[in-house]
Amino acid sequence: MKFDPHEIIPQAYVGREQAYIKHLLLDGYLERLLYIVGWNASLLGHEEIIFVDCFAGPWQDDSDDLKSTSIAISMDVLSKVQYALAEKGKPVRFRAIYMEMDNGAFGRLSRYLSSHSPTNVETTALHGDFRQCVPDILSHCPPKSFAFFFVDPKGWVAVRPEILQPLLARPRSEFLINFMYGFVNRFASMEAQREGITALFGGHFDPDKLPTNPADRESFLLEQYRTALVSRASVGTAKALSGYVTILDPTADRTKYHLIYLTRHPKGIVEFMTQSEKLSGVQAVVRAAAKFEKKNRDNATPDLFGIDANQVDTRGDNGNVRQDLLKKLWLDRIGDKPLMVTEAVFADLICKSNCFPSELQLAVKDLTEQGQIINRDAGQSKRSKNIVNYEKKETLVRTKS
Ligand SMILES: C[S@@+](CC[C@H](N)C(=O)[O-])C[C@H]1O[C@@H](n2cnc3c(N)ncnc32)[C@H](O)[C@@H]1O
Structure with a gap:
């Protein structure tokens, strides 16, 4: 089957398809988060819910409706969820x-908020350099408010943990941070950038430890940054957890950036990675369409028939290797004692392996079928999903080999 690339990538995102994936993730995850947090707001003592777009734009969208920006997308989601919760008898204040920072963009932002803000969401535009304005942002987020911070700059300097520190230490907060890996990777080996790169990793960086293999280097740099964030966002017994999604360059086979998600709630990780999983197939199709368009632009004789669906690889690489690693992760975690699988255990394994929830379940299925483990609470019936149900705190045990 052939499909038309124009039906896949909305016109506003042509040439910046990575932003489309970013916005799909923001849209999908924000909606889930707002429902879950909003539904439990009074139970958890949240007096309101605030979305904070720390690098708002508008950016690369000249239209009046700003449809392809995080501003319009977030406003729509906030308004929709606020109404839906109110209808269910759960009215929550949303802001x-x-x-x-940019004067021109700020002018457009202010005008847009004046004319487009929904009646059920209070909106505020702040003009300034994020690096200097963190205290100002905090003053707009009272202690009993739940806040979601979207940190999406153009470069990598503003996401230094020392700059984010006051936000990271704030209770009732979650984060989605754009880690511009393309830039970081380029600068990591440059002597002239050493100070900045070291600050990015929280003050510790040994260039001699940088792996030469590109994939190992990417994991290494990403882990350094995630570790720096997690240690600052962990407060007392409230340990922070982080997951991430890799956004690839639309037409070249390399990483553009990672969207790192940071929370202190295991449920957040499971939900975030569930949304990411939905996106992984979409990303493959969008990239196939972007590559097709590029090839057509570069070629004198364009292909008029569209993309062959069979040629879109939505599986990702190393499926079997990954599955073996996940099985080992489970076996190590179970060890020689029964393991009660709580949501916290499940989320921790997701963070350690950055896998999707379904992959972790599949590994349990394989191990069970191979007779290496049993789910003590599963009974006789065969399940196609929730092979281990963490909501019911089911227990896994290794069989004697
Ligand atoms: C990548 S764009 C944001 C895109 C937007 N989040 C979206 O998804 O539609 C980054 C924005 O941050 C602004 N910016 C850059 N440096 C800044 C700073 N130090 N403080 C505040 N804004 C800044 C830029 O002018 C630009 O509009």
Whole structure:
């Protein structure tokens, strides 16, 4: 079957398809988060929910409706969820704060908020340099408010943990941070950038430890940054957890950036990675369409028939190797004692392996079928999903080999 690339990538995102994936993730995850947090707001003592777009733009969208920006997308989601919760008898106050430094962009932002803010979401535009305005942002987020910070700069300097520190230490907070890997990778080996790169990794960076293999180097740099974030966001017994999604360059086979998610709630990780899983197939199709368009632009004789669906690889690489690693992860975690699988255990394994929830379940299925483990609470019936149900705190045990 052939499909038309124009039906896949909305016109506003042509040439910046990575932003489309980013926005799909923001849209999908924000909606889930707002429902879950909003539904439990009074139970958890949240007096309101605030979305904070720390690098708002508008950016690369000249239209009046700003449809392809995080501003319009977040406003729509906030409004929709606020109404839906109110209808279910759960009225929650929703606010949105948008920060922008550039004068021209700030002017457009202010005008947009004046004319497009939904009646059920209070919006504020802040003009300034994020690096200097963190205290100002915090003053707009009272202690009993739940806040989701979207940190999406153009470069890598503003995401230094020391700059983010006051936000990271704030209770009732979650984060989605754009880690511009393309830039970081380029600068990591440059002597002239050593100070900045070391600061990015929280003050510790040994260039001699940088792996030469590109995939290992990417994991290494990403882990250094995630570790720096997690250690600052862990407060007392409330340990932070982080997951991430890799956004690839639309037409070249390399990473553009990682969207790192940071929370202190295991449920957040499971939900975030569930959304990411939905996106992985979409990303493959969008990239196939972007590559097809590029090839057509570069070729004198364009292909008029569209993309062959069979040629879109939505599986990702190393499926079997990955599955073996996940099985080992489970076996190590179970050890020689029964393991009660709580949501916290499940989320921790997701963070350690950055796998999707379904992959972790598949590994349990394989291990069970191979007779290496049993689910003591599963009974006789065969399950196609929730092979281990962490909501029921089921127990896995290794069989004697
Ligand atoms: C990548 S764009 C944001 C895109 C937007 N989040 C979206 O998804 O539609 C980054 C924005 O941050 C602004 N910016 C850059 N440096 C900044 C700073 N130090 N403080 C605040 N805004 C900044 C830029 O002008 C630009 O509009």
